[in-house]
Amino acid sequence: MNSARYAYTFVTLPYSGKPTEAPTADYITGTEEIVQYLVNKMKEYNHVQGRNITMDRFYTSLSLADWLFTEVNATIIGTMMINRKGIPAEVKPTAGRDEFSYEVYWNVENQQMSLHSYMYVVRTKSTGPRNVLVLTTMKPILGTTTDGGKHKPAIFKLYDFTKGGTDIVDQRMQTYTTKAKSNRWTMVAFYYLLDTCRVNAQSILSMNQGLDPRKASSFEFGWDLVESLVVPYIQQRPTVGLPTSVLRKMKFFTGEPVPRERIALAFDKVGSRKRCTTCVDDSHGEGHKKEKPSKDDIAVPNVWKDNLQDPLSHPMQILRIRICIKTLKHDCHHTHGQINNTL
Incomplete structure (x- = not known):
């Protein structure tokens, strides 16, 4: 779970596969159970009440939206698969609908929950009409935007705006990642934790300095982080018997001439x-x-x-x-x- 406005990860759960022995409490199966586990973990450190959670169609469901709204007092915005359980049959067909048409459906039991259907035609290799669904428990922002003549619904634009935090985190992780090729899944999870800690530390430092975390330079922060971790050990390293090439590299990091004992x-x-x-x-x-x-x-x-x-x-x-x-x-x-x- 990431912040919607800047690159920061609140809680994460690595997927390590099916255990060979008896599963523990950290082994979660099912998309709805994974979201509930992350939300309950986040409640131990942050206030979730009154917040909005944006998710993609892999996790969005009617039962999960109802649980977040009634049990956690949190709203949801997420794209939804058309074959999810509970979607009315009259929403699914695309025949007879015009391109860029927009329809809204409300839940009878929970008037706060609404389902938005937007029709557009894909003109690529997978040509054909597409029925995009968005489920939300927020008070919907009705209306459409021009958006280049596509008349995209406003709730879809809100989804794009609040979903950008995850994309920023992934982008900053991949730019200067510590990931290396390995066949051990424990090392893959360890590399992910290192990248997550680096991105979180950069956002915290930027906010403490009164800067915009979205405009901070990942290269400068990463270089300062490397120097703070490496330079103390370089200064403690004895220089007796070291070749000139190694001494030159040590001087590059410390910025001071490295004395070599004759x-x-x-x-x-x-x-x-x-x-x-x-x-x-x-x-x-x-x-x-x-x-x-x-x-x-x-x-x-x-x-x-x-x-x-x-x-x-x-x-x-x-x-x-x-x-x-x-x-x-x-x-x-x-x-x-x-x-x-x-x-």
């Missing part, structure tokens, strides 16, 4: 050549991202690890030995095997 190297950098894996691990601190081994490293036979004292004894004709530069200078802190300086 790690003291155990050995000086030797020229522009790369150092061996052992030197890199010892010179960099914990958390350093290791590079993937190259094809040359993978191609080196494992037998060399045991024959480093005499690598030329290997029967291969071409030998590719990666030697640490510091080994030749006799200043490396570790031993790469006993290799002659003549190499």
Whole structure:
């Protein structure tokens, strides 16, 4: 159930399918029972008396309109299916009626309830006359509007005006939704709750600031919401060992230069050549991202690890030995095997 004037959801009920075990009190079957459940839930937090509820033809029925008017003291406006129980037979036929004709029927027992019938012709693939019904327990606004020469009844225009709140909520949810593809219905319901909370929070903030919720920017509110949730964790995150790309993204969110602690190297950098894996691990601190081994490293036979004292004894004709530069200078802190300086 949403507000008719701005994007705000009062109460909702996700449909999770038929339970495999014994159903609980939250498992509701039937369209009329669903509306009654939502109205009773809303009565726990808001005043429903004296309000009007607009619904589409999937929920509208004569018994539901009578229950809302007598038990809840709330009115209803809703389009209605022509095969609903209780509709008079003389209202259903379309033969003999002119296009844009308008008829009104009142309930004998409840003079407040009225049924409005409007005839128009569809000129598309489904060509033919259409009998549109609207049921209401409000004091009907009789008369028609010009509406481009269609002479649409005024009660239909009121239905369009009060039904816009649901469309606005759906539009704002779909524009910047958190929904992701998932086969688990629990995640789908969770994504819907996140979108509903975001839209409700935006409308509440706009009204507290004296702004029109319908003119508020969803992008600006969503960006401020993301920053308020993410920035505190970014500021607490240690920057030791993080690559420059991640630090740049952190700076983008915080808006401040992210200090990067310089790690003291155990050995000086030797020229522009790369150092061996052992030197890199010892010179960099914990958390350093290791590079993937190259094809040359993978191609080196494992037998060399045991024959480093005499690598030329290997029967291969071409030998590719990666030697640490510091080994030749006799200043490396570790031993790469006993290799002659003549190499």
